Amino acid sequence: MIKSMIQKMYLGLILLLLYAPIVTLIVLSFNSSKTRSKWGGFSLKWYASLFENADIMNALYTTLIIALLSALISTLIGTAAAIGMQALNNKFRTTMMAITNIPMLNADIVTGISLMLLFIACRAFYPSFSFGFATVLLAHITFNIPYVILSVIPKLKQTNKYTYEAALDLGASPIYAFFKVVFPDIFPGVCSGFLLAFTMSLDDFVITHFTTGAGVHTLSTKIYSEVRKGIKPEMYALSTLLFVTVLFLLIVVNTAPEQNTSNKKLVRKAPSKFSRIANIAFRRVVPALLVLVIVGGGFFYGAQNRASAGEQVVVYNWGEYIDPKVLDMFEEETGINVVYEEFETNESMYPKVQAGAVSYDLVCPSDYMIQRMLENNLLAEINFDNIPNLKYIGQQYLEQSKAFDPENKYSVPYCWGTVGILYNKTMVDEPIDSWSVLWDEKYEDQILMQNSVRDAFGIALKYLGYSLNSTDLDELQAAKELLMEQKPLVQAYVVDQVRDKMISNEAALGVIYSGEAIYTQSENPDLEYVIPKEGSNVWIDSWVIPKNAKNKENAEAFINFLCRPEIAKMNFDYITYSTPNTAARDLIEDDAIRDSTIAFPNDSELSRCETYQYLGTKFDEIYTELWREIKSK
Amino acid sequence: MKNSKKLLTGPYLFWAIAFIIIPIIMIFFYGLTDADNNFTLMNLAEITTPENLKALGLSLLLSFISTVICLILAYPLAVILSNKNVNQSSFIVLIFILPMWMNFLLRTLAWQTLLEKNGVINAVLSFLHLPELNIINTPYAIVLGMVYNFLPFMVLPIYNVLIKIDKDVINAARDLGANAAQVFTKVILPLSVPGIISGITMVFVPALTTFVISDILGGSKILLIGNVIEQEFTQSYNWHVGSGLSLVLMIFIIFSMALVSKYDKDGEGTAF
Numbered sequence: 001m002i003k004s005m006i007q008k009m010y011l012g013l014i015l016l017l018l019y020a021p022i023v024t025l026i027v028l029s030f031n032s033s034k035t036r037s038k039w040g041g042f043s044l045k046w047y048a049s050l051f052e053n054a055d056i057m058n059a060l061y062t063t064l065i066i067a068l069l070s071a072l073i074s075t076l077i078g079t080a081a082a083i084g085m086q087a088l089n090n091k092f093r094t095t096m097m098a099i100t101n102i103p104m105l106n107a108d109i110v111t112g113i114s115l116m117l118l119f120i121a122c123r124a125f126y127p128s129f130s131f132g133f134a135t136v137l138l139a140h141i142t143f144n145i146p147y148v149i150l151s152v153i154p155k156l157k158q159t160n161k162y163t164y165e166a167a168l169d170l171g172a173s174p175i176y177a178f179f180k181v182v183f184p185d186i187f188p189g190v191c192s193g194f195l196l197a198f199t200m201s202l203d204d205f206v207i208t209h210f211t212t213g214a215g216v217h218t219l220s221t222k223i224y225s226e227v228r229k230g231i232k233p234e235m236y237a238l239s240t241l242l243f244v245t246v247l248f249l250l251i252v253v254n255t256a257p258e259q260n261t262s263n264k265k266l267v268r269k270a271p272s273k274f275s276r277i278a279n280i281a282f283r284r285v286v287p288a289l290l291v292l293v294i295v296g297g298g299f300f301y302g303a304q305n306r307a308s309a310g311e312q313v314v315v316y317n318w319g320e321y322i323d324p325k326v327l328d329m330f331e332e333e334t335g336i337n338v339v340y341e342e343f344e345t346n347e348s349m350y351p352k353v354q355a356g357a358v359s360y361d362l363v364c365p366s367d368y369m370i371q372r373m374l375e376n377n378l379l380a381e382i383n384f385d386n387i388p389n390l391k392y393i394g395q396q397y398l399e400q401s402k403a404f405d406p407e408n409k410y411s412v413p414y415c416w417g418t419v420g421i422l423y424n425k426t427m428v429d430e431p432i433d434s435w436s437v438l439w440d441e442k443y444e445d446q447i448l449m450q451n452s453v454r455d456a457f458g459i460a461l462k463y464l465g466y467s468l469n470s471t472d473l474d475e476l477q478a479a480k481e482l483l484m485e486q487k488p489l490v491q492a493y494v495v496d497q498v499r500d501k502m503i504s505n506e507a508a509l510g511v512i513y514s515g516e517a518i519y520t521q522s523e524n525p526d527l528e529y530v531i532p533k534e535g536s537n538v539w540i541d542s543w544v545i546p547k548n549a550k551n552k553e554n555a556e557a558f559i560n561f562l563c564r565p566e567i568a569k570m571n572f573d574y575i576t577y578s579t580p581n582t583a584a585r586d587l588i589e590d591d592a593i594r595d596s597t598i599a600f601p602n603d604s605e606l607s608r609c610e611t612y613q614y615l616g617t618k619f620d621e622i623y624t625e626l627w628r629e630i631k632s633k
Numbered sequence: 634m635k636n637s638k639k640l641l642t643g644p645y646l647f648w649a650i651a652f653i654i655i656p657i658i659m660i661f662f663y664g665l666t667d668a669d670n671n672f673t674l675m676n677l678a679e680i681t682t683p684e685n686l687k688a689l690g691l692s693l694l695l696s697f698i699s700t701v702i703c704l705i706l707a708y709p710l711a712v713i714l715s716n717k718n719v720n721q722s723s724f725i726v727l728i729f730i731l732p733m734w735m736n737f738l739l740r741t742l743a744w745q746t747l748l749e750k751n752g753v754i755n756a757v758l759s760f761l762h763l764p765e766l767n768i769i770n771t772p773y774a775i776v777l778g779m780v781y782n783f784l785p786f787m788v789l790p791i792y793n794v795l796i797k798i799d800k801d802v803i804n805a806a807r808d809l810g811a812n813a814a815q816v817f818t819k820v821i822l823p824l825s826v827p828g829i830i831s832g833i834t835m836v837f838v839p840a841l842t843t844f845v846i847s848d849i850l851g852g853s854k855i856l857l858i859g860n861v862i863e864q865e866f867t868q869s870y871n872w873h874v875g876s877g878l879s880l881v882l883m884i885f886i887i888f889s890m891a892l893v894s895k896y897d898k899d900g901e902g903t904a905f
Binding site: 007010017022024036077084085088101107109113114116117121145149174202210220223231236242243247345348492493504624629 | 637638639640641642643644645646648649652653654655656657659660663683684685687688706709710713714727728729730731732733734735736737738739740741742743744746747749750751753767770781784834835838839841842844845849852853854856859861862863866867868869870872875876879882883886889890893894
């Protein structure tokens with residue numbers, strides 16, 4: 001009695017561990033506040049907006065179709081292989097099993113990378129081969145086959161080979177005998193293999209991450225690209241719906257008597273009326289639904305692809321760095337379809353553009369990265385005849401751009417800003433005007449640092465009174481020492497999560513881009529932004545067109561559209577990053593924002609700030625190396 | 634007849650060569666050459682830099698701890714589950730697969746919401762006037778994330794070997810005078826070794842190579858070997874070093890494959 005109590009409690013505890021995060025996600029899907037860190041009351045609005053969010057629905061269809069197709073194909077190949085392997089001699093069978101184990105035991109990251117290397121090599125032979133739906137599907141089939149084989153083989157071993165031979169003796173053809181005698185026995189194995197393959201495909205992130213291309217997102221990669229900025233609440237709603245659907249199906253399936261697996265049981269009970277209905281539901285309705293999803297999704301996807309087969313422009317931009325309505329308006333006005341991709345850091349964007357696995361038409365890197373791309377001959381000259389709206393961009397920003405684009409031939413400024421400290425007035429009681437506060441032991445575990453090499457080093461170098469483009473090894477060493485000293489005080493190294501964490505009072509101080517400061521202040525009025533007196537970084541993100549762009553003119557049309565004052569203003573309202581479009585700034589109704597020193601700092605503040613420069617491969621490596629030393633401390 | 638059956642392995646053989654063997658060869662190629670395609674062992678030697686060694690050491694330590702915790706949690710669980718009514722068994726097993734339908738990244742992110750300083754768990758603790766739990770952005774949070782994500786891969790193989798144990802064997806042991814402890818140590822435990830070994834490798838390898846869990850729950854303060862490799866490929870763009878380090882990781886994978894084939898000759902301990 002006590003024993004069974006303990007057992008139940010233990011089971012309960014483990015289930016609590018397994019399902020606590022899931023309950024959390026379900027609760028978050030009803031949170032009317034946009035950030036996950038604040039409870040804004042109960043709301044169903046995310047469920048409504050989910051179905052209007054074409055991005056997420058598209059990712060859902062891609063995910064389901066890839067999961068279904070890869071599960072189907074791998075079930076076919078895997079089941080055939082399992083049957084064939086029974087007929088092989090021992091030596092071959094062991095070898096085949098060893099090969100089968102490779103994707104199972106190999107690290108996801110190694111499997112993903114090896115497939116990526118293979119697909120890149122394919123491009124050497126077929127230059128038109130590009131990353132996307134097909135590569136993800138191939139990859140998923142590859143890691144799914146072993147699950148099927150390993151589910152089918154145990155069932156095959158249990159089958160009695162004499163019944164098969166008896167069937168042959170009685171005149172059945174091998175195929176007839178197989179389907180009448182062997183197949184019913186291994187069917188549960190095939191089913192569980194299929195289900196497993198489907199689940200694995202659905203849940204995979206790492207391999208998809210390495211094998212997908214522009215415009216093709218599964219839910220996993222979509223979520224990963226949102227992690228830094230904060231997950232869109234619609235995603236929670238979708239996951240909740242998926243989860244509840246599966247739970248419901250499971251309950252239906254399990255209340256039905258399991259005819260498939262009941263061959264072990266001695267007495268077969270006569271099925272009750274209810275279970276017969278449930279059984280029909282499982283055997284007829286569920287497969288019919290699945291087919292419906294495949295076909296419907298296929299049509300939908302095909303329609304999508306046909307749309308993208310026309311005029312298009314492939315844009316590669318920072319995460320949440322444009323008002324989605326702007327994209328819709330552009331598509332409506334020009335009929336050019338926008339394939340939109342996001343990146344997190346300059347450093348992660350660069351290799352993707354350089355590798356050319358996807359040919360982007362328009363990219364939005366920062367100053368020093370543009371210089372690097374120029375030096376490596378990756379950029380195409382922009383034809384400014386197609387961009388008459390350039391006249392709305394303030395002259396001073398074009399002047400500033402000359403630091404990385406000396407003749408203003410390759411780039412059009414999009415957003416700019418500074419790097420500074422965001423602090424919570426209720427948690428910090430002294431006036432903040434210096435980087436030194438980031439080294440104050442009082443704030444141990446209250447500091448959020450930027451997780452990017454140049455920003456972290458820029459801060460340390462500025463604090464020490466050096467240039468943030470330093471190439472002096474002693475200065476860099478000193479900066480490294482300083483950052484190492486700081487590490488125990490740091491709560492986390494973050495990129496964009498600083499926003500959510502500051503809003504929810506997780507930390508007292510955070511290093512942040514000025515553009516995020518306005519948004520965070522509107523969510524939490526206790527926050528204040530300051531550019532420290534030692535000076536900081538002033539940066540410009542500009543549109544550039546890579547050399548291998550396929551739709552250069554569309555890209556120019558897109559830039560021109562974005563430079564239109566009303567559009568630039570709309571965009572500013574949404575992303576709150578300072579716009580270099582002076583005409584757009586004049587359109588801002590709210591004085592407080594138009595004259596905000598956060599969005600548009602005065603010249604004396606700016607004079608203390610420096611722009612990053614590209615320091616060359618050698619110093620790139622030195623910076624990266626020093627940063628890694630800090631991180632692994 | 635046998636020959637035509639053998640032909641059924643054809644498609645898979647083709648697939649395996651194209652998408653398993655050749656990619657592995659590509660990794661070897663990149664790992665053993667430099668930027669000018671000359672043979673070199675330098676990429677493998679990268680593992681000996683203090684930072685990479687530290688990342689590897691930490692990865693080994695954390696994944697070892699996670700594996701041990703998983704084993705300790707999973708074994709009793711598998712025993713309890715295997716004693717349940719057979720009719721419910723598939724349902725119970727599915728309960729462990731069910732969480733996988735909620736995206737892996739979202740599940741891990743949810744732990745962030747739970748563990749944060751102002752998170753759910755601390756709210757509950759402070760309501761109960763208990764001390765706060767501050768493990769977010771520490772190795773403890775990473776271990777928790779690993780245990781959480783990989784526990785089903787330990788439970789299922791052990792469960793699968795346990796339900797296959799013939800009840801008559803256990804009854805025979807009892808009849809011959811063995812007490813409960815003896816039945817367990819002399820009969821059940823030895824018979825479940827294939828499942829345990831398979832579970833260990835299925836937890837240890839993904840834990841060793843993860844880069845997502847350490848990223849999300851470690852606050853990017855903690856660098857594991859998976860993070861190093863991911864950065865080599867996606868940020869430093871140094872495929873040669875990245876492949877070299879992957880080759881080093883493969884040593885551990887080969888080791889676990891050998892372990893599995895030694896203890897689990899019949900493939901009994903498969904997870905599913």
